[in-house]
Each structure stands twice: as C-alpha cells, then as structure tokens.
Amino acid sequence: AQKVTQAQTEISVVEKEDVTLDCVYETRDTTYYLFWYKQPPSGELVFLIRRNSFDEQNEISGRYSWNFQKSTSSFNFTITASQVVDSAVYFCALSEARHNFNKFYFGSGTKLNVKP
Amino acid sequence: EAQVTQNPRYLITVTGKKLTVTCSQNMNHEYMSWYRQDPGLGLRQIYYSMNVEVTDKGDVPEGYKVSRKEKRNFPLILESPSPNQTSLYFCASSLSPGAVAGELFFGEGSRLTVL
Numbered sequence: 001a002q003k004v005t006q007a008q009t010e011i012s013v014v015e016k017e018d019v020t021l022d023c024v025y026e027t028r029d030t031t032y033y034l035f036w037y038k039q040p041p042s043g044e045l046v047f048l049i050r051r052n053s054f055d056e057q058n059e060i061s062g063r064y065s066w067n068f069q070k071s072t073s074s075f076n077f078t079i080t081a082s083q084v085v086d087s088a089v090y091f092c093a094l095s096e097a098r099h100n101f102n103k104f105y106f107g108s109g110t111k112l113n114v115k116p
Numbered sequence: 117e118a119q120v121t122q123n124p125r126y127l128i129t130v131t132g133k134k135l136t137v138t139c140s141q142n143m144n145h146e147y148m149s150w151y152r153q154d155p156g157l158g159l160r161q162i163y164y165s166m167n168v169e170v171t172d173k174g175d176v177p178e179g180y181k182v183s184r185k186e187k188r189n190f191p192l193i194l195e196s197p198s199p200n201q202t203s204l205y206f207c208a209s210s211l212s213p214g215a216v217a218g219e220l221f222f223g224e225g226s227r228l229t230v231l
C-alpha cells in the first residue's frame with residue numbers, strides 16, 4: 001500500500017488562481033515528519049517544508065500555506081495567487097520514527113501547470 | 117557553497133557493464149541516501165547511510181550496491197545494469213533526519229539509460 005498518496009497527477013490553473021495540492025499519508029507511528037518538495041522543470045529538488053506530527057498548526061510562508069490534519073491524515077499545500085514560476089512537480093513525503101526517520105516515502109507527485 | 121554533487125549527470129550504457137554514480141556533499145552531513153525517480157512512481161529510496169560504514173536498504177535496493185568509506189562520499193554501484201534500471205537518480209544528504217534541521221538536500225540528478 002502506498003504510504004503517501006498524491007491523487008492529483010496533474011493540475012492546470014491560470015495565473016492568479018489559488019490551487020491546493022492534496023497529500024494523504026498512512027502510518028501507524030505517532031511520531032513522524034511530513035515534507036513537501038518542489039521540482040521545477042530544471043529538475044532539481046527544492047525543500048519547501050517539514051512538519052512534525054505533534055505540530056498541527058497551519059503554516060504560511062508568503063503565497064504558500066500548508067494544512068496539516070491528523071484526523072484525515074492529510075497534509076495539503078495551497079498556493080495563493082499562483083504564478084507561472086510555480087509550475088513544477090510537487091512531492092509530498094513521509095519519514096517515521098520507527099525507522100529513526102531514515103526511510104523516506106514519497107508520493108508520486110503532482111504536476112502543476114500555471115498558465116499566463 | 118553548500119551542495120551535493122553527483123557524477124555523471126547523464127550516462128548511456130549497455131546491459132551488464134558495471135557503473136558507479138558518485139555522490140559527494142560538502143556540508144559534513146551524517147546521513148546520505150539514494151533515490152530513483154520514475155514516471156508515475158515518484159521517488160523511491162534505494163539505500164541510505166546513517167554514517168561512515170553504516171548503510172541500510174531502502175524500498176528498492178535490488179540490483180544496487182553502496183558504500184560509505186568517507187563521510188562526504190556515498191557512491192551508488194550498479195554491478196550489472198539492466199534496462200529496468202533506466203531512471204533518474206538522486207543523491208541526498210541531511211545533517212540527521214531526526215534533527216531539528218533534518219531536511220534532505222538533493223543533488224542535481226543523474227539520468228541513466230541502460231540499453
């Protein structure tokens with residue numbers, strides 16, 4: 001079974017629209033970390049955020065915000081007023097205390113196309 | 117500049133010809149790991165290393181070997197590559213995944229094609 005599910009394979013929006021990327025995870029651990037990474041067309045992987053399982057506060061960083069809900073095992077990512085530069089593949093990931101956080105499980109990614 | 121460096125960035129090889137993809141980091145990180153990225157599958161962890169001489173399998177270790185003789189280097193070895201190992205490979209490092217600043221820093225990727 002997939003530990004991290006990103007059901008949206010590809011999303012297309014027009015610039016300035018808000019967009020939410022979904023991430024659902026599966027774990028039996030009570031202590032874990034969740035991550036989001038961005039992979040722009042150039043191919044590198046850029047760290048966006050890490051969240052531990054004990055911190056359910058939503059986080060906002062500029063146009064980016066993250067909604068962590070343990071009740072639904074979700075860690076969704078919202079981009080407000082999207083821009084063309086947000087076009088990328090976005091990956092959600094999980095690491096668990098049972099593996100001393102050494103094992104990382106990535107979702108299959110969501111490709112975001114932001115059109116001008 | 118803090119970075120993770122992989123070489124080669126692109127490689128086309130033939131079935132059975134041993135190859136090594138090197139990975140080096142200059143951040144004095146304890147932890148290093150390898151991933152492969154395939155369409156529709158995201159990134160899958162191949163091997164990881166918690167420190168020098170300490171390595172363990174990830175989710176897809178078959179057909180790969182690693183070694184960690186020095187803290188900064190973590191090469192990925194394909195003893196007898198097969199076409200199903202055609203993929204985009206990423207090396208990553210972290211101070212320590214459980215630490216406060218435990219995020220992964222990735223290399224630029226190595227695109228490998230096995231004919």
